[in-house]
Amino acid sequence: MQADCEVAKKFALAVWILGGVARNNFYHKNNMNEIILMVHVLFGVGCIIAAVWVFVDVLNASESNLSRIKWMSRASAIFMWLAIFFGGYWYVVFYKVDKAIILKGPWPFAHNFFMESKEHLVIMLLLLATYLPVAASNNLAGNKDARRLVLWVAAMVPLLGLMIEGHGAIIAMGVKVALEAGQH
Amino acid sequence: MQNSISKYTVSFGLSFALASVLNALLVVAKESSHAVQGWMQKLTGHHWVTHCVIIIAAFVFFGLTFAKANGGQGLKIGADSLIKIVVGGVVAGYLIITGFYLIAG
Numbered sequence: 001m002q003a004d005c006e007v008a009k010k011f012a013l014a015v016w017i018l019g020g021v022a023r024n025n026f027y028h029k030n031n032m033n034e035i036i037l038m039v040h041v042l043f044g045v046g047c048i049i050a051a052v053w054v055f056v057d058v059l060n061a062s063e064s065n066l067s068r069i070k071w072m073s074r075a076s077a078i079f080m081w082l083a084i085f086f087g088g089y090w091y092v093v094f095y096k097v098d099k100a101i102i103l104k105g106p107w108p109f110a111h112n113f114f115m116e117s118k119e120h121l122v123i124m125l126l127l128l129a130t131y132l133p134v135a136a137s138n139n140l141a142g143n144k145d146a147r148r149l150v151l152w153v154a155a156m157v158p159l160l161g162l163m164i165e166g167h168g169a170i171i172a173m174g175v176k177v178a179l180e181a182g183q184h
Numbered sequence: 185m186q187n188s189i190s191k192y193t194v195s196f197g198l199s200f201a202l203a204s205v206l207n208a209l210l211v212v213a214k215e216s217s218h219a220v221q222g223w224m225q226k227l228t229g230h231h232w233v234t235h236c237v238i239i240i241a242a243f244v245f246f247g248l249t250f251a252k253a254n255g256g257q258g259l260k261i262g263a264d265s266l267i268k269i270v271v272g273g274v275v276a277g278y279l280i281i282t283g284f285y286l287i288a289g
Contacts, residue, residue: 084236092230117285120211123236124204124277127243131200131270135193145263146189149197152267156274 105178191258195250201273208280
């Protein structure tokens with residue numbers, strides 16, 4: 001019984017290692033690191049665009065565009081959830097390599113400040129984007145207070161989103177300058 | 185013209201502000217204490233994943249709890265105050281997180 005258990009454990013370990021190797025080969029061959037990162041950014045931009053759309057539509061809120069406002073606010077939230085899903089996966093699986101490169105380069109603040117704050121500010125953005133469709137569920141055509149609230153929330157999503165996109169750009173630049181410094 | 189805001193808009197607005205500040209305070213706690221970060225690391229395999237789970241759960245929990253207050257009618261609060269609280273939550277969360285990493289980083 002114990003021998004069977006040991007064999008099963010070794011088999012599971014072998015499957016786990018081979019699966020990991022196969023996954024790493026697949027990721028490496030297909031540039032999955034970069035693709036996942038780009039998908040993360042793409043959905044982040046989608047969230048920002050949808051929130052700007054909501055902001056403009058709410059400025060002219062009427063019975064005719066209420067349904068569109070609700071759908072676009074939902075789209076902003078869904079894009080944000082997808083952005084954090086792909087970004088989170090990339091951060092947990094791939095970022096350690098970039099982090100090591102950044103910390104050895106001339107821009108360690110790209111990790112120490114920009115990445116560290118980005119990974120936590122993004123949680124706040126996720127909640128804010130999730131709150132947008134809740135706030136937009138009121139009758140915005142006939143409710144001035146609800147309109148003002150949605151305008152504030154819809155304005156803060158792109159503001160925070162663009163700031164976080166900027167952090168991402170500095171992190172990428174941190175890797176680039178570190179690699180360039182390593183070549184000289 | 186109807187000027188009332190739904191109970192879920194109020195409760196999740198307040199919950200958002202609370203969760204934003206909680207998010208920032210959890211950053212300070214885990215970065216200042218290896219024990220806290222180790223516990224968060226152990227829970228899901230990565231401290232950031234645990235951080236996300238805690239904050240999202242807090243947002244949902246407080247949102248639903250505030251909506252049930254007042255005998256199920258939810259918390260009563262004016263639109264101006266709600267906007268100030270939501271914006272205040274963003275500003276406080278942003279300042280605590282960036283301020284902490286500026287000083288500690």
